[in-house]
Amino acid sequence: MVKKKRKKAGALLGTKGGLSVRRKWLKVVTSARAKHKCPRCLSKSVKRVSIGLWKCRNCGYTFAGGAYTPTTKLGETAERLARS
Numbered sequence: 001m002v003k004k005k006r007k008k009a010g011a012l013l014g015t016k017g018g019l020s021v022r023r024k025w026l027k028v029v030t031s032a033r034a035k036h037k038c039p040r041c042l043s044k045s046v047k048r049v050s051i052g053l054w055k056c057r058n059c060g061y062t063f064a065g066g067a068y069t070p071t072t073k074l075g076e077t078a079e080r081l082a083r084s
Contacts, residue, residue, distance in 0.1 A: 028068050031068055031069060032048050032067075032068040032069070033048070035047060036054070036069070036070045037070075038056040038058060038059065038061060039061075039063065039070075040056065040059055040061045041056060041058055041059040041061070043056070043058045043059075045057040045058040046070055048068075049062070051067050052064055052065060052066065052067055053065075054070045
């Protein structure tokens with residue numbers, strides 16, 4: 001009896017954990033790999049360099065942000081308080 005290997009669709013986890021864990025991980029990975037808006041030039045060309053580092057491919061602006069998104073909830077709150 002030959003055992004067949006399953007094909008992985010997208011960036012899914014190879015470990016066990018169930019469907020809900022794989023869906024959450026897929027959501028995190030796709031948001032990290034997506035293009036985001038640059039805080040300096042406002043073009044949609046920010047890509048993740050490494051964990052917490054983001055770089056705009058248009059103007060070359062490099063900045064620190066969240067691990068999977070350029071901005072975090074805490075950072076947005078701090079920015080709002082600094083403006084007022």
